[in-house]
Amino acid sequence: MSALPPSPGAAGPAGTTLALRCRNLHRHLGQGEGRVHVLKGVSFEAERGQVYAIVGPSGCGKSTLLYLLGLLDRPDDGEIEINGRVMSNHDDWARTAARGEHIGFVFQFHFLMLEFTALENVLMPMRKLGRLSPEAMKARAASLLEAVGLGEKTHRLATQLSGGEQQRVAIARALANQPTILLADEPTGNLDVKNSNLVFELLTRLAKEQGQAVVLVTHNPEIAQRCDVIRRMRDGVFV
Amino acid sequence: MSPNLRIAYRFLTAKKRAMFMSLSCTVLGVGLFIVTQATTSGFEQFFTKTILGINGAIRIEDKIQDTMRSMAAAGGGDSHFSRRDGVKYIEGVEEPQALMEAVRTFSNVRGVSAVVRGNVQITSAFKTEDAQVFGVRLEDHIRVSDLAEQITSGELEDYRQSPNGALVGRVLADRLQLAVGDSFVVATRGASRRVHVSAIFETGYREVDKTNVYLHLAEVRSLLKRPSGATYLQISLFDPGRAPEDAFRMEQVLRHSVKPWQEREKTWLAVFRALRISTGITVTVFTLIASLAMFNTLAMIVLEKTKDIAILRSMGYERRDITQVFLWQAGIVLAIGAVIGAIFGAAVTWLVGQVPLPINGIFKTDHFIVTWELNHYLAAIATAVVMVMVASLIPARRAARLEPGDIVRGTAQ
Ligand SMILES: Nc1ncnc2c1ncn2[C@@H]1O[C@H](COP(=O)(O)OP(=O)(O)O)[C@@H](O)[C@H]1O
Ligand SMILES: [Mg+2]
Numbered sequence: 001m002s003a004l005p006p007s008p009g010a011a012g013p014a015g016t017t018l019a020l021r022c023r024n025l026h027r028h029l030g031q032g033e034g035r036v037h038v039l040k041g042v043s044f045e046a047e048r049g050q051v052y053a054i055v056g057p058s059g060c061g062k063s064t065l066l067y068l069l070g071l072l073d074r075p076d077d078g079e080i081e082i083n084g085r086v087m088s089n090h091d092d093w094a095r096t097a098a099r100g101e102h103i104g105f106v107f108q109f110h111f112l113m114l115e116f117t118a119l120e121n122v123l124m125p126m127r128k129l130g131r132l133s134p135e136a137m138k139a140r141a142a143s144l145l146e147a148v149g150l151g152e153k154t155h156r157l158a159t160q161l162s163g164g165e166q167q168r169v170a171i172a173r174a175l176a177n178q179p180t181i182l183l184a185d186e187p188t189g190n191l192d193v194k195n196s197n198l199v200f201e202l203l204t205r206l207a208k209e210q211g212q213a214v215v216l217v218t219h220n221p222e223i224a225q226r227c228d229v230i231r232r233m234r235d236g237v238f239v
Numbered sequence: 240m241s242p243n244l245r246i247a248y249r250f251l252t253a254k255k256r257a258m259f260m261s262l263s264c265t266v267l268g269v270g271l272f273i274v275t276q277a278t279t280s281g282f283e284q285f286f287t288k289t290i291l292g293i294n295g296a297i298r299i300e301d302k303i304q305d306t307m308r309s310m311a312a313a314g315g316g317d318s319h320f321s322r323r324d325g326v327k328y329i330e331g332v333e334e335p336q337a338l339m340e341a342v343r344t345f346s347n348v349r350g351v352s353a354v355v356r357g358n359v360q361i362t363s364a365f366k367t368e369d370a371q372v373f374g375v376r377l378e379d380h381i382r383v384s385d386l387a388e389q390i391t392s393g394e395l396e397d398y399r400q401s402p403n404g405a406l407v408g409r410v411l412a413d414r415l416q417l418a419v420g421d422s423f424v425v426a427t428r429g430a431s432r433r434v435h436v437s438a439i440f441e442t443g444y445r446e447v448d449k450t451n452v453y454l455h456l457a458e459v460r461s462l463l464k465r466p467s468g469a470t471y472l473q474i475s476l477f478d479p480g481r482a483p484e485d486a487f488r489m490e491q492v493l494r495h496s497v498k499p500w501q502e503r504e505k506t507w508l509a510v511f512r513a514l515r516i517s518t519g520i521t522v523t524v525f526t527l528i529a530s531l532a533m534f535n536t537l538a539m540i541v542l543e544k545t546k547d548i549a550i551l552r553s554m555g556y557e558r559r560d561i562t563q564v565f566l567w568q569a570g571i572v573l574a575i576g577a578v579i580g581a582i583f584g585a586a587v588t589w590l591v592g593q594v595p596l597p598i599n600g601i602f603k604t605d606h607f608i609v610t611w612e613l614n615h616y617l618a619a620i621a622t623a624v625v626m627v628m629v630a631s632l633i634p635a636r637r638a639a640r641l642e643p644g645d646i647v648r649g650t651a652q
Contacts (some may be wrong), residue, residue, distance in 0.1 A: 063648075064648075067647065070553065072642075073645075096555055096556070097557075099552075099554065099555050100555015100556075107647060111549070113547050113551075114253075115252075116249060124242070124554055125554035127242040128554060128555045
């Protein structure tokens with residue numbers, strides 16, 4: 001799939017623990033009169049095994065930053081490195097491969113594929129990567145769902161799951177390919193306290209166990225407090 | 240099953256209405272294509288079979304006279320002069336035996352029969368009608384025509400056995416109130432013969448059934464006082480489609496006027512061609528409308544699926560995968576639609592074949608004529624493949640071009 005070494009979870013190239021680094025990111029959104037300078041020179045680093053919280057008022061550019069870090073969008077200026085490789089200016093194919101192999105993304109509005117069961121949703125990234133045998137994929141997907149507390153509901157269609165359950169499936173899916181970087185956009189935003197805690201504990205436990213860099217955007221000060229690093233953002237820059 | 244095919248299948252089955260819409264377009268398109276082919280070519284093929292069964296594939300008549308033109312041409316002379324001069328013919332075939340030998344050397348020739356024709360009056364106990372007698376050797380002539388199959392009453396064997404037997408066309412027999420076994424008088428320019436009806440034939444071509452009477456060659460020679468020569472040679476071919484090429488070569492070699500059936504029947508063939516064109520236009524228009532509907536449905540599916548596209552892309556699915564997911568959907572519709580469409584087309588073709596429709600004139604039938612040809616089905620499916628692929632390629636490519644960032648931000652267009 002990609003030229004990058006297929007060893008997520010292990011130490012990065014040349015022993016560095018830096019999974020993600022971006023420098024001086026700029027992003028404008030909108031066209032003509034409505035064009036807005038959303039990100040105004042953002043720099044950020046994330047190491048394996050650490051959990052980062054990005055906090056800030058609504059509209060300050062947190063999601064925009066996360067899309068850039070997740071290689072779902074391109075910056076107007078600046079650089080993004082994934083595991084030591086500059087990806088911001090790569091072609092679509094290389095960026096797509098890096099997404100599949102190194103990045104797990106949890107969208108703000110859980111975004112499951114509704115025609116598929118929980119298990120099939122989790123299988124989806126694994127089938128594309130094709131690193132495991134079909135049986136191993138199924139076993140891994142089932143154990144991931146077990147880990148997020150949905151072991152009983154693996155064959156439920158996504159439409160038959162509650163919001164909290166869907167969000168947990170989305171997390172299991174983001175972890176499917178053992179990415180080195182997990183990006184989550186307000187993963188607990190739509191959940192009650194119990195579910196919020198469940199999801200957060202899940203994310204942090206994985207970061208510690210598997211050495212993943214976890215970056216989450218959150219509005220919840222309690223959750224932010226429990227992260228290793230808190231970065232505050234306002235009006236397109238970290239403060 | 241490949242991941243992309245799996246996704247395509249699930250997308251499709253989840254959207255029952257869209258699937259039904261595009262499936263019906265394909266089924267109707269394939270079915271209609273088959274039915275129009277089967278019904279249009281049915282009559283034309285039947286007409287061709289009828290006229291080949293009467294007059295054979297090629298007719299040789301009238302010797303080409305060597306004139307100033309050919310002499311001048313042979314001498315490399317003035318072409319302007321030769322064109323004005325034209326070709327001159329001597330009526331009839333002077334040496335049928337020699338010509339028949341030469342014709343038989345052509346590999347595509349199945350049979351050749353020498354015919355002596357003359358205008359006569361036929362008198363029965365009831366009344367007198369104008370008619371044409373054809374003097375033929377039966378064994379030769381049944382090889383170049385369907386005469387044996389055209390007998391509706393009486394026996395060919397009786398004709399074969401009796402020198403004064405006659406084969407009379409159905410319409411003529413009715414007009415003269417002649418039945419098998421009745422005798423009648425054939426008369427021309429003072430000469431006359433009494434013969435009897437051995438059998439009555441019906442070709443379905445009214446002009447023929449109204450005027451033709453077949454007699455033994457010797458009988459006609461003596462009646463018309465024509466001891467040698469023939470009016471024309473009738474030839475049947477293994478592959479009638481090649482008649483124009485064979486006729487051209489025969490004309491070069493035999494120095495006689497040689498006419499293939501396509502030239503003889505060009506008026507009717509032009510009518511059938513016009514018919515084909517008009518149904519062709521109908522089918523083309525319908526096919527275009529169907530593929531437009533197909534395009535519309537697929538474009539709608541893409542619009543409804545932009546979120547899923549963003550998800551798939553975020554998980555490492557490439558642009559190529561997205562294209563494939565939507566092409567697979569079209570492919571599934573196409574595969575199912577082609578099968579059901581072919582069955583549907585066959586069913587409607589069968590039903591149309593049951594429609595009563597008496598036609599008599601250029602051929603005879605009492606029901607709608609349809610043809611069963613694998614080619615129609617293959618052509619229909621090939622057309623559907625092209626149309627569906629064209630209709631789906633644009634939405635599929637569009638889906639692949641969407642940027643995941645734009646989709647999740649809600650600004651994808
Ligand atoms: N398509 C767009 N055109 C113009 N401005 C946009 C567009 N999309 C988002 N924005 C603006 O970009 C800013 C940052 O958005 P976002 O990253 O979603 O904020 P956050 O996630 O921090 O709430 C907001 O002020 C929003 O209004
Ligand atoms: Mg946001």
